Amino acid sequence: MEIKVVKKVLDANGTFAERNRNKFHQKSVFVLNVMSSPGSGKTTTLVKTIDKLMPKIKCAVIVGDICTTNDADRLATTGVEVVQVNTDEFGGDCHLAAHVIEKASDNMELDDVDLLIVENVGNLVCPAEFDIGEDARAVVLSVAEGEDKPIKYPLMFRECDAAILNKIDLLPYLDYNIEDARNYINQVHPGMPIFEISATKDENLDPWLDWLIAKIEDKKK
Numbered sequence: 073m074e075i076k077v078v079k080k081v082l083d084a085n086g087t088f089a090e091r092n093r094n095k096f097h098q099k100s101v102f103v104l105n106v107m108s109s110p111g112s113g114k115t116t117t118l119v120k121t122i123d124k125l126m127p128k129i130k131c132a133v134i135v136g137d138i139c140t141t142n143d144a145d146r147l148a149t150t151g152v153e154v155v156q157v158n159t160d161e162f163g164g165d166c167h168l169a170a171h172v173i174e175k176a177s178d179n180m181e182l183d184d185v186d187l188l189i190v191e192n193v194g195n196l197v198c199p200a201e202f203d204i205g206e207d208a209r210a211v212v213l214s215v216a217e218g219e220d221k222p223i224k225y226p227l228m229f230r231e232c233d234a235a236i237l238n239k240i241d242l243l244p245y246l247d248y249n250i251e252d253a254r255n256y257i258n259q260v261h262p263g264m265p266i267f268e269i270s271a272t273k274d275e276n277l278d279p280w281l282d283w284l285i286a287k288i289e290d291k292k293k
């Protein structure tokens with residue numbers, strides 16, 4: 073009897089993502105895709121993260137925005153290689169697709185890099201739909217955005233491996249129930265690690281850094 077094997081037919085983005093994944097694997101680079109709504113603190117968190125990881129863990133960044141090189145300028149203060157993608161040049165996409173990551177990373181010197189961070193375009197919806205060949209995904213949610221974002225934008229929280237709850241320094245000034253936020257994240261993605269930090273005040277970053285370092289080291293095994 074003939075056994076039929078159903079294979080996943082990759083769409084165009086999936087084909088590029090697989091190619092990226094192979095390239096990053098060959099170069100032993102761990103790729104972290106960081107997503108969030110605009111202004112929740114991705115760039116601030118990443119500048120702090122890179123400052124603390126370097127020089128032990130060598131980093132590089134691809135940052136996506138519709139317009140401007142503002143974030144690339146901020147990230148470049150860490151001294152690591154930064155490539156800015158402005159999606160305005162090809163239709164103003166609200167996410168970074170895998171072929172864009174391929175093009176951006178082809179021009180980078182990745183041989184000595186341990187961690188390639190992708191700061192995605194600020195948006196809680198479409199970036200979650202695009203595999204870019206990453207090893208892990210993190211979502212940043214700031215306490216100023218309201219507790220219910222995980223249940224309003226569940227795909228993002230379902231697809232991520234870690235959640236960073238940022239701007240906890242603002243809690244005394246907000247009517248925000250952090251327990252509700254934790255519960256909503258848990259409801260959408262049970263067991264996902266949640267790191268409560270203040271990126272600007274440099275508060276409580278160590279658990280997040282430990283998680284990330286463990287992931288990078290796991291890939292090298």
Ligand SMILES: Nc1nc2c(ncn2[C@@H]2O[C@H](COP(=O)(O)OP(=O)(O)OP(=O)(O)O)[C@@H](O)[C@H]2O)c(=O)[nH]1
Pocket residue numbers: 108109110111112113114115116117143193194195238239240241242269270271272273
């Ligand atoms: N109070 C407070 N403000 C913060 C914190 N982290 C970031 N911010 C501020 O929030 C604003 C937005 O931060 P960014 O790091 O630019 O946010 P982003 O997510 O990279 O924004 P986009 O790339 O535009 O989507 C800036 O004014 C930061 O200084 C924090 O922990 N506490």
Ligand SMILES: [Mg+2]
Pocket residue numbers: 114115116143191
């Ligand atoms: Mg940013």
